[in-house]
Amino acid sequence: MSLDTLTRPWKAFSYGFLDASAKREMRRKILKAIAVPGCQMPYASREVPIARGWGTGGLQATLTLVNPGSVVKVIDQGADDSVNAASIRRFIARVSGAATTLDTVQATIIQSRHRVPEEKLRADQVLVLQVPNPEPLRPVEPNMSVARQMHADADYGRMWLQLYEQIVRSGRVMQGASYPSLVNGRHVMTPSPIPRWDVPKLNMAKHLTILSAGREKRLFAVPPFTRVEPLVFDDVPYRVEDHAGLTCHRSGARGVFMNEIPQEDGTSLHEVSDSQLGVKLLNGEAPGEMWYRDGVFRP
């Protein structure tokens, strides 16, 4: 017997890039976050080779969960040389050996910056959201110690006050992305920065959602089959974006969330925001089960 047989060969970095103690901390914090749905858990937030604020929180969660059998999908905008879906995906594959995919149905881990896919997620899939601002109370209470107290008291009146002000000023609720939502009847979270369209997809969903903010060093979670209720007035119902009547100019898709593309003549074209869904439709493939049909949510 020699020392060689008892040790592992030297490697330039740990499996999945993060070292074992970092991953252990992440796992612990993720478990805590699952135990208290919607409650923000502080974590150390290690360095990863992208800048803070560009998805480091989501990346750390993904790197902790990934294994060689994982299939990873990343949702972000752009595909240039900067940080975007393509580069994050390549990085995860390189440090973990996991397979990658563009197809929601194939993926086991979906890391996303701003959307929940249009195809329904399953119990064996995990959604990791990169969160810029995890604190829903920040706009109404700049003092974070007071904000923590408010969470502890479930003192969320000011969140409704924010909606009140929007209705008074603009005649309707203007909150678009990051719509504040009550998780499991207890903690208000900001599911930032997904659109209103996507919030109902988190309610009583089969999949686990982990929301992680690397710059702010906090993460929270929506476990499977957990209530997620957007804050509303009893007499002013929640409304998702009015995209039901729009048609994707590239794929012909309808009844899903669209990106607006302003044209030089002042008009706008729309294209399906979940681009891989558009590709599927163009190729005549059948998409997976969808969360919306004809623009109407059906759980």
Add this chain to the structure above:
Amino acid sequence: MERAAPRLVRAQPLLRMADVSKRYGDVVALEHVSAEVYPGEVLGIVGESGSGKSTLLRMMNLEELPDEGRYSLDLPGVPEHLFAMDGYARRMLRARHIGIVYQNPHLGLLMKNSSSGNVAERLLVAGERRFSVLREKAKQSLEASEFPLERMDAPPIELSGGMQQRVQLAKAIALEPAVLLLDEPTTGLDVSVQALVLDTLKRLQRERRITMVIVSHDLGVIRTMADRVMVMRRGRVVEAGLVDQVFQDPQAAYTQALVHAKL
């Protein structure tokens, strides 16, 4: 709105504070202060700057705890020792049963929210979740405070000092509090505006028989508003009694000096 007469004849004090002391380092802010306020009554507190008036009011508002002393409010379902309640219970009780108007509107108002929103916030904390009801009740409260309704959605930062105090008042009375605390509500306003705000307070007191504690270093304000008065100096109560009695026939040397300086 008419309040039933029994509130007046009940002999039990609504608010009772006993033997309250508080120091900040070497500064003795309150020393063995006791106070009782009967239902429907207005208690005035006068005293020079630094005599502990605001500190006492903050204790009554359960914002702060004393080093020692007891505090109770005679309300159904409310525990007997309010200072012994945990922070959450204190905050909830305050939100539900106590209204306060601060001298500095920045302490009491969200300056950049709408004025009506400031009032609505009180109702939201109490659990109201209907937009139309919030709006209607905010309007009623502002109207009762004689706030010009056409400005109800203007943020306080754009309003005059007198208007800001009216928003604070509307907010304080929105939930029909058991007791209304007023800390120098008209200090810093010019004399004519001061008179108008005092008129509003008097009208509210007459119509609703709201139990009030009003702090002022202005004897004139106390004389017009209060039934009974408590004179404070260096954290102690030097004299207390009916307003007419204390002002006409002051017993303590300090009160005598105060009254004569004023006259």
